[in-house]
Amino acid sequence: xxxxxxxxxxxxxxxxxxxxxxxxxxxxxxxxxxxxxxxxxxxxxxxxxxxxxxxxxxxxxxxxxxxxxxxxxxxxxxxxxxxxxxxxxxxxxxxxxxxxxxxxxxxxxxxxxxxxxxxxxxxxxxxxxxxxxxxxxxxxxxxxxxxxxxxxxxxxxxxxxxxxxxxxxxxxxxxxxxxxxxxxxxxxxxxxxxxxx
Ligand SMILES: *[C@@H]1O[C@H](CO)[C@@H](O)[C@H](O)[C@H]1NC(C)=O
Ligand SMILES: *[C@@H]1O[C@H](CO)[C@@H](O)[C@H](O)[C@H]1NC(C)=O
Ligand SMILES: CC(=O)N[C@H]1CO[C@H](CO)[C@@H](O)[C@@H]1O
Numbered sequence: 001x002x003x004x005x006x007x008x009x010x011x012x013x014x015x016x017x018x019x020x021x022x023x024x025x026x027x028x029x030x031x032x033x034x035x036x037x038x039x040x041x042x043x044x045x046x047x048x049x050x051x052x053x054x055x056x057x058x059x060x061x062x063x064x065x066x067x068x069x070x071x072x073x074x075x076x077x078x079x080x081x082x083x084x085x086x087x088x089x090x091x092x093x094x095x096x097x098x099x100x101x102x103x104x105x106x107x108x109x110x111x112x113x114x115x116x117x118x119x120x121x122x123x124x125x126x127x128x129x130x131x132x133x134x135x136x137x138x139x140x141x142x143x144x145x146x147x148x149x150x151x152x153x154x155x156x157x158x159x160x161x162x163x164x165x166x167x168x169x170x171x172x173x174x175x176x177x178x179x180x181x182x183x184x185x186x187x188x189x190x191x192x193x194x195x196x197x
Contacts, residue, residue: 026094026095026096026097027094027095027145028092028093028094028095029092029093029094029095029143029152029194030149030150030194031043031150031193031194031195031196032150032193032194032195032196033196034150035196036092036093037083037092037093037194038091038092038093039082039083039084039085039090039091039092039093039099040082040084041082041196041197042080042081042082042104042196042197043080043081043082043083043194043195043196043197044056044078044079044080044081044194044195044197045078045081045154045192045193045194045195046074046078046192046193046194046195047070047190047191047192047193048146048148048151048152048190048191048192048193049190049191050074052070052174052190053070053071053072053074053174053181054070054071054072054073054074054075054077054078055070055071055076055077055078055079056068056069056070056071056078056079056081056183056192057069057070057071057077057078057079057103058079058103058105058107058113058131059180059181059182061128061177061180061182063109064108064109064110064111065109065111065116065130065131065132066107066109066130066131067118067128067129067130067131067180067182067183068115068128068129068130068131068182068183069174069180069181069182069183070174070181070183071181072179072181079103079104079105080103080104080105080197081101081102081103081104081115082101082102082104083099083100083101084099084100084101084102085097085098085099086098086099086100086140086158086160086161087160093143095142095143095144095145095152096142096143096144097142097160098140098141098142098158098159098160098161099140099141099142099143100114100115100139100140100141101114101115101141102114102115103131104197107131109131111131111132111133112131112132112133113131114131114132114133114134114139115129115130115131115139115141116129116130116131116132116133116134116138116139117129117130117134117137117138117139117156117185118130120186121184124175124177124182124184125186126175126184126185126186126187127156127170127184127185127186128175128182128183128184129156129172129182129183129184129185137158137161137162137165137167138156140156140158140160140161141154141155141156141158141172142154142155142156142157142158142160143155144171146191148191150193151191151192151193152191152192152193152194153171153172153189153190153191153192154171154172154190154192155169155170155171155172156169156170156172156185157169157170170185170186171185171189172184172185172189172190173185173187173188173189173190174188174190175187175188
């Protein structure tokens with residue numbers, strides 16, 4: 001009796017271990033409550049460190065399309081985003097995997113609120129993140145781990161979408177322009193957390 005119980009327990013363990021291995025390739029990104037990020041849910045993106053601006057939002061830099069940027073203060077403002085994985089079978093958002101990300105908001109600009117890689121700005125010398133539809137790879141971003149649990153960086157490096165492309169990948173940080181905080185690649189890097197709406 002006892003032997004039988006042990007052997008069926010080990011079978012169950014084997015089954016669970018195999019199931020876990022099959023999915024353990026890429027860890028799920030977790031929110032501030034420790035729950036896996038889910039496609040279709042709304043999350044606020046906030047700095048993972050203090051004194052680095054507020055929640056992510058749409059910023060009117062030079063009119064339409066708006067830029068991806070941050071609120072100036074750590075106030076409960078900002079706009080939530082929704083993630084859509086490139087790999088349709090992914091039921092959570094995973095690290096090092098491409099997704100599309102859009103602000104969940106009506107925009108005054110009659111345009112998509114999808115994040116989009118912008119041109120290298122001649123004044124700032126960095127690639128800003130703007131919004132709109134890109135027919136090539138500009139709408140795909142990914143989340144990468146930092147050395148701290150639950151704190152991440154956002155990158156543009158769509159190698160799931162195009163494994164053979166040689167991208168000049170970049171990690172998102174922020175840059176101040178007048179009174180506005182804009183999100184940009186190619187410079188200081190901003191650690192972020194995800195807070196479920
Ligand atoms: C963006 O800001 C400019 C002023 O800097 C303003 O003239 C324009 O109407 C704003 N655009 C929208 C769509 O709100
Ligand atoms: C963007 O332009 C700056 C010069 O303005 C240059 O130093 C930098 O390498 C460029 N970045 C990319 C990704 O091309
Ligand atoms: C640990 C890790 O990030 N593993 C893989 C995640 O998925 C991509 C492809 O989608 C792989 O390139 C990574 O090695």
